[in-house]
Amino acid sequence: MTARDTFVGTSVPRPNARRLLQGKGRFVGDKVLPRMLHAAFVRSPHAHARILSVDLAAARALPGVVACYDGSDIARQVVPFVGVLTHMTGMRSPPQPALAVGVSHWQGEPVAMVVAQSRAMAEDAAALVEVDYDPLPPVCDMEAALDPACLLIHPELGSNLCWERRIETGNVEAAFATAAHLAERQFVFGRHTGVTLEPRICLCDYDGSEDRLTLHYSGQVPHMMQAVLARHLNLPEAQVRVIAEDVGGSFGIKIHTYGDEIATAAVAKLLRRPVMFAADRYESFLSDIHARDHRVAARAAIDAEGRLTALDIDDITGIGPYSVYPRSSAIEGNQVLNLTGAPYRIPAYRGRLRVVFQTKVPTCQYRGVGHPIAMAVMEGLMDDLAAASGRDPAELRAINLIPDDAYPVTSAQGVRYADLSHQACLSRLKELMEYDRLRTEQAALRAQGIHRGIGLVSMVEITNPSPAFYGIGGAPIAAQDGAMARLDASGAVHVSCSVTEQGQGTETILAQIAADVLGVDPAAVQVTTGDTATVPYGGGTWASRGAGIGGEAMLRAATALKAQIIKVAAAILQCDAGSLDLTGGQVIDATGQPRISLHALAQMVYYRGNELPPGLAPELIASRHFRVEGMPFVFSNGAMASYVEVDPETGLVRLLGHWVVEDVGTILNPKLVDEQIRGGVVQGIGGALYEECLYSPDGQLQNATLADYLVPMAGEMPDITIAHVVTPTRTSALGAKGAGEAGTTGAPGAVMNAVNDALRPLGAQISQMPMTPERILRALGTVV
Amino acid sequence: MKVTFILNGDVLRAEVEPRQNLVDFLRAMGLTGTRSGCEHGVCGACSVRVDGQVVRGCLMLAVQAEGRRVETIEGLSDSSEIADLQAAFHRHNALQCGFCTAGMLLTAQDLLTGNHAPSRADIREHLSGNYCRCTGYQAIVDAVAEVAATRVGAGIR
Numbered sequence: 033m034t035a036r037d038t039f040v041g042t043s044v045p046r047p048n049a050r051r052l053l054q055g056k057g058r059f060v061g062d063k064v065l066p067r068m069l070h071a072a073f074v075r076s077p078h079a080h081a082r083i084l085s086v087d088l089a090a091a092r093a094l095p096g097v098v099a100c101y102d103g104s105d106i107a108r109q110v111v112p113f114v115g116v117l118t119h120m121t122g123m124r125s126p127p128q129p130a131l132a133v134g135v136s137h138w139q140g141e142p143v144a145m146v147v148a149q150s151r152a153m154a155e156d157a158a159a160l161v162e163v164d165y166d167p168l169p170p171v172c173d174m175e176a177a178l179d180p181a182c183l184l185i186h187p188e189l190g191s192n193l194c195w196e197r198r199i200e201t202g203n204v205e206a207a208f209a210t211a212a213h214l215a216e217r218q219f220v221f222g223r224h225t226g227v228t229l230e231p232r233i234c235l236c237d238y239d240g241s242e243d244r245l246t247l248h249y250s251g252q253v254p255h256m257m258q259a260v261l262a263r264h265l266n267l268p269e270a271q272v273r274v275i276a277e278d279v280g281g282s283f284g285i286k287i288h289t290y291g292d293e294i295a296t297a298a299v300a301k302l303l304r305r306p307v308m309f310a311a312d313r314y315e316s317f318l319s320d321i322h323a324r325d326h327r328v329a330a331r332a333a334i335d336a337e338g339r340l341t342a343l344d345i346d347d348i349t350g351i352g353p354y355s356v357y358p359r360s361s362a363i364e365g366n367q368v369l370n371l372t373g374a375p376y377r378i379p380a381y382r383g384r385l386r387v388v389f390q391t392k393v394p395t396c397q398y399r400g401v402g403h404p405i406a407m408a409v410m411e412g413l414m415d416d417l418a419a420a421s422g423r424d425p426a427e428l429r430a431i432n433l434i435p436d437d438a439y440p441v442t443s444a445q446g447v448r449y450a451d452l453s454h455q456a457c458l459s460r461l462k463e464l465m466e467y468d469r470l471r472t473e474q475a476a477l478r479a480q481g482i483h484r485g486i487g488l489v490s491m492v493e494i495t496n497p498s499p500a501f502y503g504i505g506g507a508p509i510a511a512q513d514g515a516m517a518r519l520d521a522s523g524a525v526h527v528s529c530s531v532t533e534q535g536q537g538t539e540t541i542l543a544q545i546a547a548d549v550l551g552v553d554p555a556a557v558q559v560t561t562g563d564t565a566t567v568p569y570g571g572g573t574w575a576s577r578g579a580g581i582g583g584e585a586m587l588r589a590a591t592a593l594k595a596q597i598i599k600v601a602a603a604i605l606q607c608d609a610g611s612l613d614l615t616g617g618q619v620i621d622a623t624g625q626p627r628i629s630l631h632a633l634a635q636m637v638y639y640r641g642n643e644l645p646p647g648l649a650p651e652l653i654a655s656r657h658f659r660v661e662g663m664p665f666v667f668s669n670g671a672m673a674s675y676v677e678v679d680p681e682t683g684l685v686r687l688l689g690h691w692v693v694e695d696v697g698t699i700l701n702p703k704l705v706d707e708q709i710r711g712g713v714v715q716g717i718g719g720a721l722y723e724e725c726l727y728s729p730d731g732q733l734q735n736a737t738l739a740d741y742l743v744p745m746a747g748e749m750p751d752i753t754i755a756h757v758v759t760p761t762r763t764s765a766l767g768a769k770g771a772g773e774a775g776t777t778g779a780p781g782a783v784m785n786a787v788n789d790a791l792r793p794l795g796a797q798i799s800q801m802p803m804t805p806e807r808i809l810r811a812l813g814t815v816v
Numbered sequence: 817m818k819v820t821f822i823l824n825g826d827v828l829r830a831e832v833e834p835r836q837n838l839v840d841f842l843r844a845m846g847l848t849g850t851r852s853g854c855e856h857g858v859c860g861a862c863s864v865r866v867d868g869q870v871v872r873g874c875l876m877l878a879v880q881a882e883g884r885r886v887e888t889i890e891g892l893s894d895s896s897e898i899a900d901l902q903a904a905f906h907r908h909n910a911l912q913c914g915f916c917t918a919g920m921l922l923t924a925q926d927l928l929t930g931n932h933a934p935s936r937a938d939i940r941e942h943l944s945g946n947y948c949r950c951t952g953y954q955a956i957v958d959a960v961a962e963v964a965a966t967r968v969g970a971g972i973r
Contacts, residue, residue: 045906052914053902055849055889059915062848152835229853229861229915229949280851280915281949313854535912535950707909707955714952738858738947746953747944751936775952 039544039554043703046540047555048533058277060233060250065306068235069098071296072154073309074144074161075318076136079170079731080185080391083136086144087162094160096153099303101145101295103131109298111264113289113357117505123195123362123387125355126186130264130291130298135168137185137353138393139732140318142292147299147307170731174327174350174388185353185389194355195362195387197369201444202380207342211333215416220800221405223325224723226398227743230280231311232320234293236300245297246273251286252532253572258564259508260289260358261297276562279534283399283715285320286534287574289357292319317736322725323398324801325350326368326405332413338421338431342380343373343444345409349387352394358507361395362387367402367494370445373410375454375490375669376432381444391731397574399715400776403493408781411489412799415785419792425488425785426467429458433490436759449667454490456757457671457693461488464755465673465691478793484688485792487674487785491778495696495770496580496666496763498659512659513577514568515585517546517593519652521638523617523631525550527590528560530570531582536772537704538578542586544700545766549590550597551614552630568655576770579700580666584764585658592654600637600650601628658764666761668769670694672713672778674786680794680812683805685721685787687750694774695757698767705771706754712775713752718744720780724802821881823847824891832878838864839873842888849889849918853947860946863919864888870926889918898925900966904959912950920946924960934964 051057076083086102112127131142144161148154171177171185177192185192208214235248245267249257254274262269279286296309311319329346347368351361362385369383418428433454434441440450461467467486474484502509515529527546533539539559547554560566570585571577594614601619602609611622618626619633636643637650644650660666675689692709699705722742726734735741760767780801788797791811798811809815820829823845832841839852839862853861855874862873865887892898898921904910911917920943927934927942934942939960940953948956 046909049906049909049911049914050902052911052917053905053921054893055847055918057849057914059848059851061843061851152833227949229859229913229947230851231853279913281913283949313856535914537909537912703909707912707951710952710954711912711950712952715949737856738854739856743947743949744952745944745947746940746957747937749940749953751954751957752952 039547040700043701044540044544044554046537048539052278059230059280060235060248061310063235063248065235065237068306068308069147069149069303070151070154071299071307071309072146072151072158073142073292074158074163075315076132076139076141076143078136078165078167079139079172080168081136081165082168083132083134083143084164084166088144090160090162091146091157094153094157096149097146097157098149099147099299100157100161101299103129103133103143106131106145106295106298107133109265109302110294111266113264115355115357115360117360117502117507119505120195120360120362120366123355123360124189125194126188128354128357130295138391140393142295145295145299147303151310170391172390172392172727172729172731174348174390177388177390178386185391192389193386194351194389197366197385199369199381199383199445202342204342204344204380204382207380208333211341212336213334213417213420214331215413215420216331217412217416217799219328219330219409219412221324221326222724222801223322223395224719225317225320225322225725226283226285228281228283228285231313231316232286232290232293233310234296235306235308236297237306238300238304240304244271244273245301246275247297249274249276250279251276252282252534252574253287254532254562254564255530255569255572256509264294265298265301274564276532282534284397284401284574288321288359288396290319313738314736317741318393318733321356321396321398322393323364323395324405324719325395326365328368328405328409330409330413332417334417334421338423338428340376340378340432343378344382345372346384350390350392351387352392353389354394356394356396358509359397359502363397364402368405370447371403371406371492374443374447374449374492375434377434378444383445392727399712400773403773403777404716404719404780407489407491407778408784411781411785415788426458426462429488429490430455433458448663449492450663451759451761452667452669453695453757453759454669457669457695458490460755460757461671461673461691461693464693464753465689470675482677483680483790483794484675484677485786485788485790487782487789489672489778489781489785491672492667492669493576493770493774493777494665495576495668496660497575497577498661498664500664501575510569510571512657513570513582513585514655514657515582515589516568516653516655517589519593519597519630519634521634523629523634524556524558525552526558527586528567529582529586530567530572531578532562532573534573536578536708537701538573538582540704541579541583541700545583545586546590549587549594552617568657576772580764580768580770581658581660583700583768584766585656587766588656588658589654592656593652596651596654597630597633600648601633603645603648604628604633604636660763663763666763666769668694668696668771668774670774670778672782674782676783676786676790678787678790678808683808685803687717687748690750690752692752692775693755693757694771695759696771697758697760697769699756699758700768708771709754709775710752712773713779714744714749716776716779717749717783719801720783721802817879819879819882821883822885824887834877834879836878837874838876838878838881841878842873847888847890851915851918853915860919860923861916863922863946865922870922889921892922901925901963904963908955908959910951910955910959916946916948920948920956927960928964928967932964932968936961
């Protein structure tokens with residue numbers, strides 16, 4: 033590599049964005065296959081009901097309808113799924129059928145399915161399906177669900193508890209008994225969901241002549257879906273191909289197993305024809321996984337010097353009627369337990385988590401997965417402790433942050449952290465936002481009756497997970513990823529990788545990495561992702577692992593290809609391989625002189641092998657796989673601040689500014705990293721201020737439209753200022769940590785702290801998200 | 817029902833179901849750059865231009881296009897009308913998944929046609945009917961602001 037060929041670290045624009053800008057995207061819904069049919073689902077209107085009968089006769093009679101199925105019909109085709117990870121001891125969840133059989137457990141659970149020549153015909157017919165329900169009492173409130181008198185959602189389990197975990201280290205009670213200052217609060221985190229702008233969609237194409245199923249997939253994990261489809265449709269894994277081209281947003285929503293999608297695949301197999309299922313927006317709200325829905329009782333103590341002495345949290349979370357397969361719905365709560373207080377030295381810690389079944393839409397992993405809760409809880413307590421001890425919130429954090437030179441450390445929860453930079457990030461954040469000036473401005477405006485607040489967050493983010501996440505729990509989810517690099521006969525570089533692209537720029541950073549190693553222009557690197565038939569095996573894109581794991585695999589594969597090229601070149605040129613390098617599409621010698629182009633080399637290898645030295649058997653293709661070893665996870669870290677103005681008359685919050693200092697290790701593409709952070713911050717702000725799946729007491733989702741469920745819009749979002757501290761991870765040569773969930777991790781806590789900072793002089797505090805105007809007015813006591 | 821309208825400059829005659837909305841019709845005709853995100857007029861992914869006005873393709877029936885001039889992202893791309901906006905979106909990474917992008921571009925062009933020197937607040941306000949779940953909007957605002965300044969500098973109105 034020479035200085036001229038350094039693309040890693042520069043903001044190379046995404047080549048694949050050009051076609052998206054011209055309306056030439058290749059989304060699943062754009063595909064039309066010969067003899068393609070369309071599926072529509074009948075969904076339960078009840079939160080909980082016995083299904084007495086399903087009458088498909090009228091639907092079957094409608095012209096254009098090809099087939100209709102009830103839950104039992106589909107159950108004969110699909111092996112039910114169990115969303116339990118075996119390493120999370122004691123977790124329970126019953127087998128889940130693709131469509132409800134006998135009892136439906138949430139409003140929106142699919143009960144029957146219609147397949148017709150068009151989606152409109154299928155919907156017409158679905159409206160004619162007669163289902164006779166006997167409503168059962170809903171089990172909505174997570175605390176009430178644990179009452180021994182409560183109806184059991186799954187009687188065979190004996191309670192509505194999915195999983196419970198406790199951790200205790202150090203002497204918590206003694207620390208609280210001798211504390212100089214205490215903070216104690218009950219936090220409530222509402223349910224929200226991902227709202228991918230492209231709703232879930234799949235096109236399942238079964239070729240009976242070869243017993244081969246192809247899934248055109250809008251999702252993040254092609255190889256996981258290949259394994260899931262094979263296991264649950266009784267097909268050999270090698271007979272299942274999963275292809276993900278353009279994906280219209282995912283954010284974790286599209287890494288799960290959905291009964292309607294598996295049923296679509298089963299029906300494609302039965303009918304031996306392509307079948308498309310495209311969820312509409314209403315169905316998305318009622319069937320995409322939801323997330324959060326936690327109540328956390330938390331307290332913390334400091335000594336007279338302001339040092340944290342103990343933390344005690346009790347988290348209860350409602351996950352719907354099933355733990356979602358195959359990742360399980362206990363991960364979010366587990367991460368709350370594991371990560372709360374992560375940036376700080378805490379000698380004594382007690383945590384309890386209860387994961388509870390209820391009759392609402394199932395919850396599972398969505399961008400941030402527990403982190404927004406863990407950070408908001410700890411940072412809320414830190415602000416309370418700062419106020420209680422008369423310290424500035426930044427000062428109290430500085431006292432307690434684990435020093436940057438102290439790593440590696442193991443937290444009270446037993447989580448191992450390395451290569452973090454909390455102190456540097458907080459200090460850079462204060463400069464970036466002009467913290468002291470902002471405090472002065474805030475005080476001056478308070479005197480004029482203008483209520484502004486500053487909220488800080490120090491945070492960590494789990495990235496680049498090892499097999500400790502899912503693989504050890506028995507899930508068909510790879511923690512390693514593979515990359516392949518090859519030279520074609522024209523001398524062009526082709527690469528492929530098992531991590532996937534949903535617009536975050538995966539393909540671009542793969543091209544940058546390969547281009548640097550191989551001395552070519554990244555725009556000329558041909559990148560393939562998202563096809564189980566052509567890319568190496570690997571986990572795909574989740575837990576902010578694409579760049580760190582897929583990127584490292586790419587670096588190793590490209591490096592191996594480079595060695596192959598140089599070996600061939602040295603043989604052709606009759607010189608020492610150690611004197612050669614690659615740049616500008618050429619093999620160069622030690623003086624920098626071009627000796628042979630990649631084009632000429634490839635032409636000779638592929639067409640005129642007779643000119644090669646005898647015995648030389650050139651390979652111009654290499655693959656490498658990479659998994660993180662030595663650490664369960666590679667954490668990134670950062671510090672974030674929000675500046676808001678609260679109108680005490682209306683309860684409205686105006687976002688005035690947002691700052692992020694993030695350490696993602698080696699930065700592969702600054703623009704793409706910053707845009708991941710910005711998009712994540714705005715999703716975090718959504719959860720903090722607007723987004724909530726509102727349920728009636730009888731388990732009806734009351735705002736299942738985009739008009740009623742509020743997502744952030746351009747007009748109300750602030751500009752977001754970003755800076756970086758760079759501490760490469762030592763688990764890889766590339767040094768990249770993940771960046772995809774950092775924004776969502778920190779933003780809710782920062783905004784909540786800012787709102788409370790604004791409310792503090794008014795004697796009010798809010799601990800519930802989203803912080804709607806009504807809730808703020810209730811906190812102020814102006815609305816009862 | 818039979819319907820005749822001008823689609824991206826060409827006269828189109830087609831048979832449509834009375835209940836079919838414009839976005840579904842356009843997609844069925846192979847113009848898949850226009851996308852359906854919510855089917856109730858909120859998200860803006862289905863935005864198209866009808867007689868020069870940006871409208872929601874999910875709230876208009878295909879038969880209502882009778883006699884009108886309908887333009888989509890494919891037409892605006894082929895005519896190069898928004899080439900500068902597309903290039904600025906690319907430079908600023910003002911798109912991630914790309915699902916909202918056609919609607920965002922049409923709406924941005926609508927703003928710049930009517931307001932030659934929009935403030936960032938004007939841009940944010942005008943784009944507020946177009947949801948983007950990926951970018952957080954800032955890069956989109958940057959791209960539109962840059963094109964506004966460039967067009968004014970070049971005397972393009």
